[in-house]
Amino acid sequence: MANLRDHMGRPIVAVTGIGVVTSLGVGKADNWAALTSGKSGIHPITRFPVDQLNTRISGMVDFLPSSSKGASHLTYELAETAAQEAVSEAGLDSGDFGGPLFLASPPVELDWADRFSLYNSDKQEAGAERLLRVARGLKELDVFETTQFGSIADRLADRFGTRGLPITLSTACASGATAIQLGVEAIRRGECDKALSIGADGSATAEALIRFSLLSALSTHNDIPEKASKPFSKDRDGFVLAEGSGALVLESLEAALARGATILGIMRGCGEKADDFHRTRSKPDGSPAIAAVRAALADAGLSEDEIDYVNAHGTSTPENDKMEHLSLSTVFGERIGSMPISSNKSMIGHTLSAAGAVEAAFSLMTMRESVIPPTINYDNPDPAIVLDVVPNKKRNAEVGTVLSNSFGFGGQNTCLVMAREPV
Amino acid sequence: MSSPHDVVITGIGLVSSLGEGPDAHWQKLTQPGFQPVLDAARFAPYTIHPLPEIDWNLQIAKRGDQRQMETWQRLGTYAAGLALDDAGIKGNDELCTTMDMVVAAGGGERDEAVDAAILAASESRNDRDVLLNEKLTTELRPTLFLAQLSNLLAGNISIVHKVTGSSRTFMGEEGAGVAAVETAAARIRSGQSTHVLVGGAFQTEHSDMLLGYELAGYLHRGPWKPVWQRQGAEGGGVVTGSGGAFLVLEQREHAKNRGRKIYAELGPVVSGRARRRQGELNSEIAALLKQAQLPDGDLLTISAASGAHAATAAEKAVLDANPALAARAFSTLTGHMKEAQFPFAVALAALAVDRKAPYPVFDATVERPFEGAPNSVLATAIGYHQFEGLGLVKAA
Numbered sequence: 001m002a003n004l005r006d007h008m009g010r011p012i013v014a015v016t017g018i019g020v021v022t023s024l025g026v027g028k029a030d031n032w033a034a035l036t037s038g039k040s041g042i043h044p045i046t047r048f049p050v051d052q053l054n055t056r057i058s059g060m061v062d063f064l065p066s067s068s069k070g071a072s073h074l075t076y077e078l079a080e081t082a083a084q085e086a087v088s089e090a091g092l093d094s095g096d097f098g099g100p101l102f103l104a105s106p107p108v109e110l111d112w113a114d115r116f117s118l119y120n121s122d123k124q125e126a127g128a129e130r131l132l133r134v135a136r137g138l139k140e141l142d143v144f145e146t147t148q149f150g151s152i153a154d155r156l157a158d159r160f161g162t163r164g165l166p167i168t169l170s171t172a173c174a175s176g177a178t179a180i181q182l183g184v185e186a187i188r189r190g191e192c193d194k195a196l197s198i199g200a201d202g203s204a205t206a207e208a209l210i211r212f213s214l215l216s217a218l219s220t221h222n223d224i225p226e227k228a229s230k231p232f233s234k235d236r237d238g239f240v241l242a243e244g245s246g247a248l249v250l251e252s253l254e255a256a257l258a259r260g261a262t263i264l265g266i267m268r269g270c271g272e273k274a275d276d277f278h279r280t281r282s283k284p285d286g287s288p289a290i291a292a293v294r295a296a297l298a299d300a301g302l303s304e305d306e307i308d309y310v311n312a313h314g315t316s317t318p319e320n321d322k323m324e325h326l327s328l329s330t331v332f333g334e335r336i337g338s339m340p341i342s343s344n345k346s347m348i349g350h351t352l353s354a355a356g357a358v359e360a361a362f363s364l365m366t367m368r369e370s371v372i373p374p375t376i377n378y379d380n381p382d383p384a385i386v387l388d389v390v391p392n393k394k395r396n397a398e399v400g401t402v403l404s405n406s407f408g409f410g411g412q413n414t415c416l417v418m419a420r421e422p423v
Numbered sequence: 424m425s426s427p428h429d430v431v432i433t434g435i436g437l438v439s440s441l442g443e444g445p446d447a448h449w450q451k452l453t454q455p456g457f458q459p460v461l462d463a464a465r466f467a468p469y470t471i472h473p474l475p476e477i478d479w480n481l482q483i484a485k486r487g488d489q490r491q492m493e494t495w496q497r498l499g500t501y502a503a504g505l506a507l508d509d510a511g512i513k514g515n516d517e518l519c520t521t522m523d524m525v526v527a528a529g530g531g532e533r534d535e536a537v538d539a540a541i542l543a544a545s546e547s548r549n550d551r552d553v554l555l556n557e558k559l560t561t562e563l564r565p566t567l568f569l570a571q572l573s574n575l576l577a578g579n580i581s582i583v584h585k586v587t588g589s590s591r592t593f594m595g596e597e598g599a600g601v602a603a604v605e606t607a608a609a610r611i612r613s614g615q616s617t618h619v620l621v622g623g624a625f626q627t628e629h630s631d632m633l634l635g636y637e638l639a640g641y642l643h644r645g646p647w648k649p650v651w652q653r654q655g656a657e658g659g660g661v662v663t664g665s666g667g668a669f670l671v672l673e674q675r676e677h678a679k680n681r682g683r684k685i686y687a688e689l690g691p692v693v694s695g696r697a698r699r700r701q702g703e704l705n706s707e708i709a710a711l712l713k714q715a716q717l718p719d720g721d722l723l724t725i726s727a728a729s730g731a732h733a734a735t736a737a738e739k740a741v742l743d744a745n746p747a748l749a750a751r752a753f754s755t756l757t758g759h760m761k762e763a764q765f766p767f768a769v770a771l772a773a774l775a776v777d778r779k780a781p782y783p784v785f786d787a788t789v790e791r792p793f794e795g796a797p798n799s800v801l802a803t804a805i806g807y808h809q810f811e812g813l814g815l816v817k818a819a
Binding site: 109175191206408 | 469491524528529530533535538539542543545546550551552553555556557559560563565566568569571572573574575577578579581582585586587588589590591592593594595596598599601602606609610613615630631633634635637638639640642658694695696698806808809810811812
């Protein structure tokens, strides 16, 4: 009989359902096949014209019915699709989930397509005055809903029958991990025995791309799209904007075992630490990232030498990968050179609000399948970053524990520790 | 019976058209017949409650930091600073680095001039996507993106005030404010946090912030009226205001050990999601009242009612059915501050408990007098469109 409480006396949290969508496809099977064969989902942008743009590639999800319907609709469909897969796998009623919902999703704004259409439906006045006047004559709530930060979660709550007020959150690139952390914490506090945590991001609009470009955050290696994301390489030049979703059904181990559910993995620990240095750059000494990793290990009750593999944040920006190497080598010491550390983003790009959840899903599959997905495009190693990045080809390996890192703009750092088996 | 893990309120930071800080708000709100500060001209036909004069330097010392933000983030960072000061935490490195934070946020301000130019050009161009690329790549200020990101209010609070224990941003109008307070309190009760900064801000003096309501026709038009009296008037009933509210929530033992003044205890905080289209709102509010473990007898109730016709009518019906509840809809005097509504309501409730005095009626035709010192005060936030929550504030 497994322990049902962890080292701090809290209920152990198990994962009983996993769902994922990325530019590599819908569902775990397609994604895992592509990921372990080193296939990239990065491709030329076709959703909008790329005139004037320095970056013309992305990891957009272009194959869903909502892919051309704007950020809010696509984010909803991504979330719903991943959640449906996770809830089905967990064997739960997908219309009556019965636990809380935690959704990591991008901040919403009125889409330009709607702005143009509202504005050009009238001729009187100009600018904001015209938009406001047209707005108050609208008879439908569709456009309004796309501008409400709580609407996607509200729809998901209806769709899956989740309980209570759904929480929509943003911790930038750490959002997906935060959604999982909130679910874990709610179960540990005894507020519920299951939770649905989703990270979803379908916000790769022209404006989003331009904004990141203006911050010099994006790769401009447009010529061979699948080669653009090259974490830990010397010639890395930015991340690749991408879309996707990941969903986990979290349950107390006790409740999961009691209903005979298959345990897909254990959420052992979560750690976070905010950075106060700069809006887009991290503290030069890496102390916040270091503290977040250490907090996750402490929360998990594991020492540094009990982590088998690191699922890196690995964005492929010059800054992140350097900082992630610094913080990992500080925490893990000499062992860092021989620990496998790979970046899923080399293949799927940076799915922003979804990344932490997508990568947690892949981390759990890494343990279950005993296969570590590679870091592809590792042809030109950065000599300042000596890591075993599982270069270019998957590796078969027994993996019992994973650390997954998420570090965000605005200084929000969240790390998750997962294990294959209960203690 | 008090317990060491009780949640107590030790810091309050408030900004609205009424001024800044708990004292200014208490003085104005307890003046019988106090008239709101209104601007009916700038965004006509909409009336708003504008920000007061603020010297940002008082809470955001570096000009460089101020320049990286637009008004919304400045306002939130400023209100957060007021709360930290009030709790004696600002500038205390040890307390700041171990402090958790949950911010309720919407988005920041877009560049209205760039947007207007793109819209104007769209009248004579069919290749609007190309137009967008042309204009946005050349006219957007690079750092404006950071001023728009929801999580960067929390980011700026970390940078300016050095609050770095953890940082979470909840999004979703009033519900985000409810969930932020509820989650912060749950963390403290379970021993996960000893002290948490929680709150939000809303800057309404920007056309997009009004558009966010008006796409569903939620804004009140025509002459200003108190919140409860807008049914049937032109428009949708919401009059917005700029403002912010941050609270320092603390474990009772932690506050006592550092000898801090305690405003009040934060009792049960409950939240819900009525399926309003199915007519569930009245019964959901009633159910939340049952869950909130209200004390017997008359109860002063600080309502964050927005004036939105359906939600405000539902709240009023439930309040009317519970004659012990003496409501005060503060948005009559401050305007609706979206994500900040619930933290603001909890702050006003804590002030009444601390000062052992009620607020006079804000609307004599609907609200009824309350006599005596309130030992407990209820705070409500029924979202103008979705999500609901309540919290009970008690004498420390």
